[in-house]
Amino acid sequence: MELRIHFTADDLTRITVAPRPDPMWELVNSLHALQAPRTTPEHAPWLAHVRRRLARSDLREPIRLLTTLVPARGKFPDFLTPPHRGGMEVARDLILATPTDRVRAELAACCSQRTPSDGLRRLAEGDRAARQELDAALAVYFRELLLPQRQLIDDMVHSDRAYRSRDLLEGGAERLLSTLSPAIRWEPPTLVADYPRDGDLHLRGRGISLIPSFFCTGRPITLIDPGLPPVLVYPANRRSGGTETHDGLPELLGRTRAMALCALASPCSTGELALRIGVSIASASKHASVLRNARLITSTRRGCEVVHALTPLGREVAQGRRRGSPYGGG
Incomplete structure (x- = not known):
């Protein structure tokens, strides 16, 4: 199955690469890594870190709440990954401010194939306490499990951005799009990505934001709602960082x-x-x-x-x- 992203000439001039890691995309991707049936080599040390943290602090309730929103497979709501230029606090403020109608609609779409938990029902109903519980869970998870790895995540994403900049300078937008990931290929004027379901995203001059992610592996990820600002989250290039060795x-x-x-x-x-x-x-x-x-x-x-x-x-x-x-x- 494939996701086909259709570009116009204007879209090729409106491609941006995120200047820094997006905290919420890293968080949701890390939840996928946490629930994956098989551990990838890249994430094995982080999962060992998670196990140590679980032994020292009570993270089970926040993790339980977040995995009901972001299951191992299937959809998760777009409101969890709002577009922004700030850090985690800005993202949390935007999530807290999401209109209840949008929260309800996105949760209904994501839970169509499963029974929602009591916490998700309360979120959909606009319960203020449920919204605060979600915010607290996001804060604790980020502080305990992601923040200790911040330098590594920053280094890898910044290195990827430098790698993409070289591609853009040497070969233009088409070179950039053709080297993102083995799971992504450029078939002008369409970017084709391996994806859990078939779909088409027409950019129509809006451009697209490319977001490299440490925790994204294999298939890229995008938003469900095609009306939102287009993004494509892809695996940060692990060969472009500070681990390159010199001859000899x-x-x-x-x-x-x-x-x-x-x-x-x-x-x-x-x-x-x-x-x-x-x-x-x-x-x-x-x-x-x-x-x-x-x-x-x-x-x-x-x-x-x-x-x-x-x-x-x-x-x-x-x-x-x-x-x-x-x-x-x-």
């Missing part, structure tokens, strides 16, 4: 350890390092230990976390090709 480094250090060294271009915790290079926390800790013993990184305890950073020698090795180091392999 994999032979010198081993592929994964070389990735770990390059991933530490910006300091991070062991858990964040594991997410950046797609390994378990135990494996990331072992690689960090070897790099530390080689005096390529330093490790500093900050509260309950250990933060790793490149030493001057480590930075020279990681950037060897650009600085003419013999480690650059050239």
Whole structure:
């Protein structure tokens, strides 16, 4: 099944790439990852982080409420992902301000194949307390499960944006559209994406906002209502970030350890390092230990976390090709 997005000449000049992660798209995509029957390698370290958080704080009620709105499969209401240029607080304010008629209509459309919970019925009825409970659940989930991973998510999305900018400069809008994801292909004048159901989205000169997402994997996502400002959420490119290795480094250090060294271009915790290079926390800790013993990184305890950073020698090795180091392999 396919989603076909139809472009006009005007639409090709009105494509934007989100300048930063969208907190609500990351939140709903993370809920899909949380409920997925199989764990993808990219999300395994985050899920381990979730399990640790669940052992330390009561997140089960917020998660239960949010998964009734965003099930593992099927539709979720558009009002959860409002268009905005701000952060999580702005998104929450917009969700709180959603007219009751719209909440009721979108919940009815999403629950047509399942029995709504008591909480969803109360939301549809405009119950003020139910709206506040939803807002509190969003705040707790974001603070406890997403905010600790903010640096990683930011780095990956900003890196993807830079990657897309190069595509746009080198090949124009059509080059950009043809390289978004293996699940998306450009068949001028239509962008065709693998999708859970067949559908057509006619842009009609409105353009489209492209939103890279850390938690989106495989198929892209868009809004249900074609009358809303068009968006396409796609997987952020995991090859375009700080984990790229330079020539010679994999032979010198081993592929994964070389990735770990390059991933530490910006300091991070062991858990964040594991997410950046797609390994378990135990494996990331072992690689960090070897790099530390080689005096390529330093490790500093900050509260309950250990933060790793490149030493001057480590930075020279990681950037060897650009600085003419013999480690650059050239």
